[in-house]
Amino acid sequence: MKSPMAFALIFTLFSAPLAAVAADGSPEEPGAPASGCPEYLNHSFKKLHSSDMVNICDLYTGGPMVIINTASHCGFTPQFKDLENLNQKYQEKGLTVIGFASDDFNQAAKxxxxxxxxxxKNFGVTFTMLAPTSVKGKNANAVFQHLNEEAGEPGWNFNKFLITNQGTTIKKFGSRTRPMNSRLEDTLKKSL
Incomplete structure (x- = not known):
């Protein structure tokens, strides 16, 4: 018959958490997203008009990201077309574009x-669009809470947050900044 001490040792060995290992075989820090994704992006959201959930870190490639707060019935809604063009032009170079639908400015679809x-259908968007959440104030979703602290909260729909340098640099471009042929695209090209 085994002693209580032996059972305690066996229990400890089998109940201890396994150390996470990165793809290169080095140990990962506990709680760190597997891809080196910044912790502030490590949150899951429901995709637009779907029951599927997606963690932003699952979309993160290590390259730049453009995160936009969007609305369907806004004067800036036609920017979806240029956002898709930006996505198509740079996605093979590592760009990730994510749209956060929001009704914070009372211009969302019903x-x-x-x-x-x-x-x-109307704008041919292929980048990830997320179901409506709040992007400003105390009710802002977790990703926008961080973006807002670092770069300032959106004053209207279609603010574009460019995230570079493995998530450490965040620059905000306002609603009037077009996605293509603009300061946003120029800054993006420098980060690729």
Missing amino acids: DEAEAATICY
């Missing part, structure tokens, strides 16, 4: 089906 039609 439901997600209508918002999805506007994004996907």
